[in-house]
Amino acid sequence: MPAATSTSPKTPGKSASGARSQRAADEELGSSLRIAVMRLTRRLRAERSEQTLTLTQLSALSSLDHHGPISPTALAELERVQPPSMTRVIAVLEERGLAERAPHPSDRRQSLIAISPAGRALMQENRRRRDAWLALVLQDLTPAERDALRVAVPILERLGEA
Amino acid sequence: MPAATSTSPKTPGKSASGARSQRAADEELGSSLRIAVMRLTRRLRAERSEQTLTLTQLSALSSLDHHGPISPTALAELERVQPPSMTRVIAVLEERGLAERAPHPSDRRQSLIAISPAGRALMQENRRRRDAWLALVLQDLTPAERDALRVAVPILERLGEA
DNA sequence: TATTGTTATACTCTATAACTATA
DNA sequence: TATAGTTATAGAGTATAACAATA
Numbered sequence: 413m414p415a416a417t418s419t420s421p422k423t424p425g426k427s428a429s430g431a432r433s434q435r436a437a438d439e440e441l442g443s444s445l446r447i448a449v450m451r452l453t454r455r456l457r458a459e460r461s462e463q464t465l466t467l468t469q470l471s472a473l474s475s476l477d478h479h480g481p482i483s484p485t486a487l488a489e490l491e492r493v494q495p496p497s498m499t500r501v502i503a504v505l506e507e508r509g510l511a512e513r514a515p516h517p518s519d520r521r522q523s524l525i526a527i528s529p530a531g532r533a534l535m536q537e538n539r540r541r542r543d544a545w546l547a548l549v550l551q552d553l554t555p556a557e558r559d560a561l562r563v564a565v566p567i568l569e570r571l572g573e574a
Numbered sequence: 575m576p577a578a579t580s581t582s583p584k585t586p587g588k589s590a591s592g593a594r595s596q597r598a599a600d601e602e603l604g605s606s607l608r609i610a611v612m613r614l615t616r617r618l619r620a621e622r623s624e625q626t627l628t629l630t631q632l633s634a635l636s637s638l639d640h641h642g643p644i645s646p647t648a649l650a651e652l653e654r655v656q657p658p659s660m661t662r663v664i665a666v667l668e669e670r671g672l673a674e675r676a677p678h679p680s681d682r683r684q685s686l687i688a689i690s691p692a693g694r695a696l697m698q699e700n701r702r703r704r705d706a707w708l709a710l711v712l713q714d715l716t717p718a719e720r721d722a723l724r725v726a727v728p729i730l731e732r733l734g735e736a
Numbered sequence: 737t738a739t740t741g742t743t744a745t746a747c748t749c750t751a752t753a754a755c756t757a758t759a
Numbered sequence: 760t761a762t763a764g765t766t767a768t769a770g771a772g773t774a775t776a777a778c779a780a781t782a
Contacts, residue, residue, distance in 0.1 A: 439701065441720060442708035444727050446618055447633055451734035453615045454654050456608055457748090457773085468749065471609055485763060492616050497750050499765060521758045521763045539601065546604035549736045557729050558603060564726030565606050567719050572613035574711045619750085619771090630772065647740060659773050661742060683740045683781045 449568075459545040463538075464508075470538070472501045473527060476511055477535050481526040483516070492572065510534060611730075621707040625700075626670075632700070634663045635689060638673055639697050643688040645678070654734065672696060 460467050475490050476482065482490070488498035502525055505511035510531035516522035527535070550558060622629050637652050638644065644652070650660035664687055667673035672693035678684035689697070712720060 438709050438712050438720070441724060441727070442712055443636075443701075444731075445723060446629070446708060447636065448727050448730040448734055449611050449614050449618070450629060450633060451654050452611050452730055454773085455734050455736070456611070458654075466748070467608070467612060471612060474605075474609065483763075484765095492613050492620075493749085494751060495764065496752080496766080500749085516763095519759075519763085523764080539605075546608060546733070547600050549733055550600050550604055552736070553729065558600070560722070560725045561607060561729060562603055563722045564730075565603070565610050567715065567723060568610040568614055568726075569606075571708070571711055572610055572617050574617070574714070616750085628771065645740080646742095655772085656774060657741065658743080658775085662772085678740095681740085681782075685741080 456546070464534075465504075465510075469501055469504055472498070473505060473510055473531055473535060476505075476525060476527040477532065481514065481524040483522050484525060487525060505531065618708070626696075627666075627672075631663055631666055634660070635667060635672060635693055635697060638667075638687060638689040639694065643676065643686040645684045646687060649687060667693065 457467060460470075463470065465473065472487065472491055475487060479487075479490065484498050484502055485495050487502070488495045491498065491501075493501075502511060502513075505525075506513060508530075510528055511525050512528045514524045514526065516524055550561075553561075619629055622632075625632065627635065634649065634653055637649060641649075641652065646660050646664055647657050649664070650657045653660065653663075655663075664673060664675075667687075668675060670692075672690055673687050674690045676686045676688065678686055712723075715723075
């Protein structure tokens with residue numbers, strides 16, 4: 413057991429003056445949250461291999477599904493990526509017939525991207541057998557742990573939007 | 575207000591037979607968790623710009639800091655990446671003098687990678703002003719929300735290890 | 737032969753800068 | 760001039776396959 417050198421406190425920060433230990437606890441929380449989130453993302457990416465779409469594409473398609481027709485720039489904002497990144501994602505979705513492009517009714521610079529019937533079908537199909545690995549792993553949690561995640565997810569979403 | 579990020583239907587799955595709605599709720603949880611985690615990762619990556627190290631490098635360095643000298647392959651496993659990926663990360667850390675390589679005492683195929691004094695200093699420096707953005711955002715949460723995250727983090731870690 | 741690690745190569749994701757078309 | 764979007768280009772992160780050194 414190689415000594416925990418420095419980063420990781422045995423003491424989560426319960427000791428001294430409220431403000432000081434509070435800050436320490438927050439830093440520790442931020443650090444551990446960051447690492448946990450990164451590793452889970454890697455794990456999720458590794459698991460997507462059998463999917464026809466990458467996680468990024470699936471996430472964009474999901475946003476299209478929920479949001480309805482939307483401009484590329486707006487979709488980029490929704491997905492928190494830069495417009496050129498979204499251009500590529502949309503190109504793939506269009507190529508595969510999962511999304512369709514229509515001209516904006518009044519502004520000819522803009523397009524409106526919408527999920528296609530095929531895209532919707534894929535989402536439905538996916539919804540049935542989606543996230544198989546994650547669902548499987550979630551089954552191994554206790555109901556209390558799943559509840560804890562349900563509470564945490566909206567908070568994580570807000571952090572991602574901040 | 576462009577509704578809900580998550581993939582989900584209007585009906586979270588509260589209806590029918592326990593097992594069925596339980597499964598639906600788990601799928602919904604998996605889906606929303608996946609999307610939230612992806613976006614938070616993007617947000618975190620975007621925030622790392624001023625750092626000298628990328629998140630990936632910092633995460634590996636942090637593991638070195640916590641675990642002590644360790645072989646490249648073992649570090650790759652710890653970080654949940656393939657050995658060639660870790661080779662590159664270690665190369666950067668070595669170049670910058672943040673990690674050092676020593677021969678394994680008995681097996682000449684192996685190396686032992688350890689954090690260097692400079693690496694430890696950087697971790698300490700980072701620890702002071704680390705995750706500034708995340709800490710800042712965490713400050714905007716209520717204590718109850720931060721507690722919810724503290725409960726969730728170990729669960730997320732287990733998911734990442736599964 | 738099996739294991740540890742590296743090199744070679746390629747693909748995904750993302751970004752910034754420069755450009756085109758339209759407002 | 761300003762905005763929406765694309766193209767060009769680059770860099771980080773990751774993977775698989777093939778190889779070298781050692782066990």
